[in-house]
Amino acid sequence: MWYAPVVVSLPIADRPASYRFYRDGLGLDAVGEPAEDGVPEPLQFAVNDGLRVMLVPTGGFGWVIGTHEVAPRGQSECVLSLPAATPEEANRLIERARAAGAEVVVEPEQRPWGYTGAFADPDGHLWMVVAEPA
Incomplete structure (x- = not known):
């Protein structure tokens, strides 16, 4: 399917x-x-x-x-991820989101699984930007 x-x-x-x-x-x-x-x-x-x-x-x-409750702001049930080709591209995307009103909740940095950072949109939904390691 x-x-x-x-x-x-x-x-x-x-x-x-x-x-x-x-x-x-x-x-x-x-x-x-x-x-x-x-x-x-x-x-x-x-x-x-x-x-x-x-x-x-x-x-x-x-x-x-229906009667199911939505997670309150600040409590997230999922994280949506966006890929970036390079750490520089990840930085640009996070800065663009910040300039548009996002709250950056994790500043971008190198981690074992890649270069990543995260931000919350105006309603608190989380987005992670990831540039995978070379």
């Missing part, structure tokens, strides 16, 4: 702020036509050919998950 693209949905508080962060901070392309507020609806970004991130306002997210 083939699932493509896979869509990861994340709850958000502010559609325009999240749209700007993912577009400007991560350089991702939005999928779909803009709604009346200028933000695509549904708000999805193509990470690559096989993965999209859909950002859903908290109220609408509740419709999907």
Whole structure:
């Protein structure tokens, strides 16, 4: 069975702020036509050919998950990873995210599994940037 693209949905508080962060901070392309507020609806970004991130306002997210609770800000259930070709590229991506409002939670540095750093988007969702060792 083939699932493509896979869509990861994340709850958000502010559609325009999240749209700007993912577009400007991560350089991702939005999928779909803009709604009346200028933000695509549904708000999805193509990470690559096989993965999209859909950002859903908290109220609408509740419709999907029913009585299941969303992890509070500061408690994460997953970490999304972005690859970088080099440590310099990883640094640039993390700095671009920081400039767009991300909180860098782990400054980039060399670790046994690669050069990596992590940031939280405006809603606290964690993203790790990894440049694998040569």
